[in-house]
Amino acid sequence: MLTENPRWFKSSYSGSGGSCVEAAANLVATHGTVPVRDSKNPAGPVLDFPIAAFGHFVSGVKSGKFN
Numbered sequence: 001m002l003t004e005n006p007r008w009f010k011s012s013y014s015g016s017g018g019s020c021v022e023a024a025a026n027l028v029a030t031h032g033t034v035p036v037r038d039s040k041n042p043a044g045p046v047l048d049f050p051i052a053a054f055g056h057f058v059s060g061v062k063s064g065k066f067n
Helices: 025-031 051-062
Strands: 021-023 033-038 046-050
Touching: 025 033, 033 051, 046 051
Parallel strands: none
Antiparallel strands: 021 033, 033 046
């Protein structure tokens, strides 16, 4: 169980379409993970990604790998 509260944020590219995810980067230093959740269901499940995996995902998105 986390003793710190995640500070959730959405990308500025998310727009208002409703199909967004939120991430909490403030836990990287202390837990080595990036929690991710569905912004439409903030009380729902949270996936914790190891920082390296999340970094590879973000790099893939930026390079257009998932278009």
